[in-house]
Amino acid sequence: MSEPSSAGRRPGPRSERVRPALVVGLLGLAVAGALLYDAAASWTGHRAGSWRSRAAHQLATRPLDSGWVLAGAAVLALLGCWLLVLACARGERRWLPLRQHPGAVIDRVGVAALVETRVVGLPMVAAARVRVRRRRARVTVYGSADLVQVREAAAAELARIGLVREPALRVRGRPARHRPPMH
């Protein structure tokens, strides 16, 4: 499923979807099991459970444009949309693949930490905060540092990491935050 394509677009890991599968499987098992029990009871000449008679009565008497039916259908439609997203979306968006090493990924917080370590070492940088997303990275520098220099350093660090898809860099400066004088 996650064959690395030779072109530049190599996807990161894909989620296995174990937890949604467990939830959907348990719900399906509960519903199918209850219906099976009741159908077998009816077949062997016992009376159908009261819950099934009530549900059948509701389904047979409420018209389609009653509020309960519409609300239930809307909820089920939303659930269906959500499951469809779960089935198609990649998941594991936290991990970004490395260009030089197929099969190896680095997490976005780690990329941010590396860029921050590099930027904080520059002169006149009091502190830095880096936020890395899959397509954009934002570096906020506290202090009176040269922003061009900061951008160069951050870009060099990103190039050293070598992500398959390098995020676009945005650098902004903020005045250094006040610190109480040390005694």
Next chain:
Amino acid sequence: MSRSTVNRVVLGLVAVVLLAGALLVLAGGLHLYRRLGVTPPSGWPLTSARQPVLSSAARTRWRDREWWWPAVVGALAVLVLLALWWLAAQLRRPVPAELDRDTADHPGLRLRVRSAALVAAVRETAVGLPRVSAARVALTGRPEPKLRAVLLLEPGTDPGAAVAAFRTGPNTAATATLGSPTPLPLDLRLQVAPTPKPREPRERRRRRAPRVQ
């Protein structure tokens, strides 16, 4: 088919069934066909807003036939069995407890390696690598084992160098342990520790009251 594929296909099927049923009910209940001026083909279900979701006539239509109850019970039993199998697949161990070591050069000899021992060895070697402060290792994948490792690197480490070190070190050793000619497939995930913050000046401690015995 891998578990990931099965899960995604089943989730997608459930989603399509839910969505189709719900959209049919919504289209009928909100008079969408009349409003859009569309005539649904004959036999299309749930077209009128006055009709119930499942009428008694539709529910009991085939109840007097000979095959009705066996068919219902059989279909539900198949559904229950499929759900059980799917749930069991989620709970299954990700890898066999023991792996066969390739012993083609010693006929008649069969060697097996405990997965847990291999994982522990790889983890210890990985933690010993330079600039690696922690590691989590697991074997995954059936039938072909695959090594999955999460490494926590010290601040400022070159990730490429860490990957290369892991490949030549623990991964090669694990491959040699299993005696397989091709390197063990690797799923390596890197995390990096943040820059150590300069220590905040601490408030001076208040002098503790002398303890009286």
